[in-house]
Amino acid sequence: MMFPAEVLQAIWLTLRLATTATLLLLLIGTPLAWWLARTHSWLRGPVAAVVALPLVLPPTVLGFYLLLALAPAGPIGQLTGALGLGSLAFTFEGLVIGSILYSLPFVVQPIQNAFHAMGDGPLEVAATFGAGPWKRFFTVAIPLARPGFISGSILGFAHTVGEFGVVLMIGGNIPGETRVVSVQIYEQVEALQFAEAHWLAGSMVVFSFLVLLVVYGSLGRRAVPGMRFGS
Amino acid sequence: MHVRIAYAMAQPAGGEFRLEVDVEIPARGITCVFGASGSGKSTLLRCLAGLDRPQSAWIKVEGEIWQDETRLLPTHSRRIGYVFQDASLLPHLSARRNLHYGRDPGSDADTADAVKLLGIDHLLDKNPRQLSGGERQRVALARALLSRPRLLLLDEPLSALDVARKQELLPYLQRLPEQLDCPIVYVTHSPDEVARLAAHVLVLDEGRCVARGSVTELMASRQLPVNAAGESGVVLETAIAGLDAEWNLAKAEFADGSMLIPDPGVTAGGLIRLRILARDISLSHAVEAHSSILNRLPATVLRIEESPDAAMCMVHLQVGENSRLLSRVSRKSARRLKLAPGSSIFAEIKSVAILQ
Numbered sequence: 001m002m003f004p005a006e007v008l009q010a011i012w013l014t015l016r017l018a019t020t021a022t023l024l025l026l027l028i029g030t031p032l033a034w035w036l037a038r039t040h041s042w043l044r045g046p047v048a049a050v051v052a053l054p055l056v057l058p059p060t061v062l063g064f065y066l067l068l069a070l071a072p073a074g075p076i077g078q079l080t081g082a083l084g085l086g087s088l089a090f091t092f093e094g095l096v097i098g099s100i101l102y103s104l105p106f107v108v109q110p111i112q113n114a115f116h117a118m119g120d121g122p123l124e125v126a127a128t129f130g131a132g133p134w135k136r137f138f139t140v141a142i143p144l145a146r147p148g149f150i151s152g153s154i155l156g157f158a159h160t161v162g163e164f165g166v167v168l169m170i171g172g173n174i175p176g177e178t179r180v181v182s183v184q185i186y187e188q189v190e191a192l193q194f195a196e197a198h199w200l201a202g203s204m205v206v207f208s209f210l211v212l213l214v215v216y217g218s219l220g221r222r223a224v225p226g227m228r229f230g231s
Numbered sequence: 232m233h234v235r236i237a238y239a240m241a242q243p244a245g246g247e248f249r250l251e252v253d254v255e256i257p258a259r260g261i262t263c264v265f266g267a268s269g270s271g272k273s274t275l276l277r278c279l280a281g282l283d284r285p286q287s288a289w290i291k292v293e294g295e296i297w298q299d300e301t302r303l304l305p306t307h308s309r310r311i312g313y314v315f316q317d318a319s320l321l322p323h324l325s326a327r328r329n330l331h332y333g334r335d336p337g338s339d340a341d342t343a344d345a346v347k348l349l350g351i352d353h354l355l356d357k358n359p360r361q362l363s364g365g366e367r368q369r370v371a372l373a374r375a376l377l378s379r380p381r382l383l384l385l386d387e388p389l390s391a392l393d394v395a396r397k398q399e400l401l402p403y404l405q406r407l408p409e410q411l412d413c414p415i416v417y418v419t420h421s422p423d424e425v426a427r428l429a430a431h432v433l434v435l436d437e438g439r440c441v442a443r444g445s446v447t448e449l450m451a452s453r454q455l456p457v458n459a460a461g462e463s464g465v466v467l468e469t470a471i472a473g474l475d476a477e478w479n480l481a482k483a484e485f486a487d488g489s490m491l492i493p494d495p496g497v498t499a500g501g502l503i504r505l506r507i508l509a510r511d512i513s514l515s516h517a518v519e520a521h522s523s524i525l526n527r528l529p530a531t532v533l534r535i536e537e538s539p540d541a542a543m544c545m546v547h548l549q550v551g552e553n554s555r556l557l558s559r560v561s562r563k564s565a566r567r568l569k570l571a572p573g574s575s576i577f578a579e580i581k582s583v584a585i586l587q
Binding site for chain 1: 280281282305306307308310311312313315318319320321322323332374378
């Protein structure tokens with residue numbers, strides 16, 4: 001057996017976290033990306049800056065504020081408390097919220113760039129073909145922005161797999177609940193289990209390489225929308 | 232249909248562009264909107280489609296109000312066909328799915344007719360990316376025909392094509408009025424396309440309509456701003472009255488006379504549009520017996536356009552009751568012939584272009 005049970009548990013937890021976060025990010029990120037790509041509102045600049053904040057902030061800063069927000073006295077904590085869910089700090093759900101914020105730009109920006117690159121042309125053509133706004137969005141905008149959705153999903157997933165600082169701040173280190181792969185590696189190194197750490201860390205390197213190979217290799221012939229940050 | 236638009240739009244370079252038109256567009260036939268780049272032609276078309284939203288407009292098509300002070304019908308609720316300069320198709324769908332996208336595309340028989348008419352049968356399973364510019368425009372035209380529009384809008388549909396492809400597409404465009412019983416608005420900056428396609432013309436300049444009327448009127452009165460003087464000329468609608476098989480000639484009759492033209496391959500009774508450029512008409516007093524000129528029409532000088540600093544002048548001629556010709560001759564010749572309004576003269580036609 002290559003990995004002991006606790007490591008497998010960490011891997012499974014990480015995949016579950018990244019999948020959940022990526023799916024929710026697609027739901028939240030798509031309308032956000034659409035709005036950012038098409039609005040002329042003055043709010044566009046501030047909103048784009050907020051979305052991009054996780055790119056530049058140390059994860060500990062994000063984690064610190066999230067911890068305060070999720071705590072029973074914080075705004076999210078009060079809400080979840082009122083709903084009878086208790087505080088989400090140090091829970092899997094809390095990690096999902098943290099991951100969504102942390103990986104938001106990696107999903108929103110490729111989709112936003114794809115919507116932007118598509119231009120008004122195809123949407124105007126669809127309108128002259130008699131398609132209303134919803135039909136235009138689902139039958140024209142989304143199919144044409146597919147490369148953006150693919151790279152956004154891959155990058156969002158991979159980035160969530162690789163997060164460490166936010167997890168440590170708001171998730172702690174609870175096996176099966178919040179101990180993801182990156183935290184597991186940290187644990188192993190702290191315990192001087194270098195051989196085990198090698199296996200897991202090496203696997204992460206291979207995984208990340210393969211993901212980027214897919215993004216740059218298969219999508220690279222077209223422009224990769226995700227690789228151009230900012231608007 | 233009636234169109235009144237007042238539209239002020241901010242320019243990316245600063246300042247603003249104003250489009251102000253108030254025109255009646257004939258319910259049938261091709262109306263060409265002619266003008267230089269930046270005259271507002273495409274903007275007018277986009278306003279008719281609802282893609283641009285003018286601050287104030289009154290657009291009424293076949294009794295249905297598309298825009299007035301209180302209402303604005305969105306683009307997808309207007310029954311229009313729109314052929315853009317290049318990208319008139321959805322790039323991610325095959326030609327066939329483009330034909331069927333959106334509202335009820337009519338019966339299979341209609342589809343078969345349109346596909347046959349435009350010769351696009353072999354293109355249906357290809358993506359727009361795999362089609363040439365001319366093929367894409369033919370698919371777009373088929374789509375426009377199929378949608379049974381109440382208004383067909385064409386925005387320089389030939390401008391992205393090379394000369395050979397233009398010639399290939401023109402016959403399809405010329406047949407549009409037979410296929411569609413609705414106003415057809417065709418934007419172009421090409422005098423040649425106006426001469427070939429238009430029944431009516433609107434001339435736009437800096438957002439205003441500076442001339443409008445039938446193509447024969449406007450061409451004859453030189454109200455179409457044409458860049459080179461060599462392009463001036465008239466358009467005549469003629470009917471083929473007889474064929475002379477020995478010399479491959481046909482007799483083309485117009486309201487006030489007739490001409491011999493190279494056999495256009497049309498049976499007797501067929502309608503032919505001719506264009507005669509001003510530089511191809513010379514003037515003489517006597518009927519020259521020894522000349523290669525076939526067509527010589529008696530005419531009366533209406534007026535002479537000349538300026539002292541140019542060698543050439545433009546002579547406006549009347550033939551019979553209603554037909555007009557233009558002749559471009561040197562000022563020296565005009566003086567030698569003692570031309571003046573009212574003079575009788577023979578117009579010798581050196582060449583005739585058969586447009587359709």
